[in-house]
Amino acid sequence: MKKLLLGAAALAFTAGAALAQDVVRMGTEGAYPPYNFINDANEVDGYDIDIGNEVCARAELTCEWVTNDWDSIIPNLVSGNYDTIAAGMSITDERDAVIDFSIPYFPADPSAYAAMGDVDVTTAVVAAQTGTIQSSHVAETGATLVEFATPDEAVAAVRNGEVDAILADKAFLTPIVDEDPDLSFIGEDIVLGKGMGIGMRESDTELKEKIDAALTSMKEDGKMAELLEKWFPGIDTDF
Structure with missing residues (x-):
């Protein structure tokens, strides 16, 4: 029992230390265009990727992208295989009970x-x-x-x-x-849902603050509207 408790404590420490790492790992599916997909250069691309890259630049985070199958994308975030989910994921009460979300970067679609x-x-x-x-x-x-x-x-x-x-x-x-x-x-x-947000472990409160601040600045200076128009021409950017 003691070993189990120590293991759980170690996992909790790892899961809560995203900003202590040199790199913040951004999880996505890579199979749901135009939100996220693998382009002809074999790189992740799409609206989620543009949003995530801009967030990382504004928050002064060094980020790398990790692809993961959709059906295990939340469990692998919780277990520490990456630090965020930017994968066209709608904010729902059920998901919010397991992980935390940023402010929305896409309206309820x-x-x-x-x-x-x-x-x-x-x-x-x-x-x-x-x-x-x-x-x-x-x-x-x-x-x-x-x-x-x-x-x-x-x-x-x-x-x-x-x-x-x-x-x-x-x-x-x-x-x-x-x-x-x-x-x-x-x-x-x-x-359906409450818009799309970037998912994080509930313990990563400092990371959430940085991401929310970056997304807020993107809304205020028009960058988010620019990216929405790039990937979803004609969409209502006022949300």
Whole structure:
């Protein structure tokens, strides 16, 4: 028992010492454009990355990016494999009970259903990425939920007839629907969550203060609006 307690204490110390390190590790998925993805140069790219890099510059932090599968992205933050999550993650009460969040750097964004034809989403078989606000919403509607590890797998399931529809962030689905004449949006958009924030361990209070201060300055001087317009042309930047 004593060894277990000492191990837990050591983990707590490590998890609470992000700013004592030479490098702050920024965790992202790298598979959810335009929020985050791997570009042609095999580097992480997207809105989350631009936001994170600007935050690090303003907070005078030395940062490096780490990619991690979505379904384990919070557990690996908590266990100390990286120090933040910047991965298009919506702020929810359920997540906030496990980790802490910065102030929002993206507004509460519409989610949308897409399908190959006319579908009643309240009784259909609907795909969503595992562990997302969309999967939780589908589960609450009475539809049959089928979860996939990546959003691309969920889209493929619609195309091959494995499921009837997909629910995901509309910004992610829009270019896919635009390029595929067989896919279309159905039903009304749904606003879920409280906007997107940078996730941190609850013990990293000093890091949170630095990140919040950087994000606040980006809102005030227009840099955040500039990055929003770059990745999401026409989006409402007043939030």
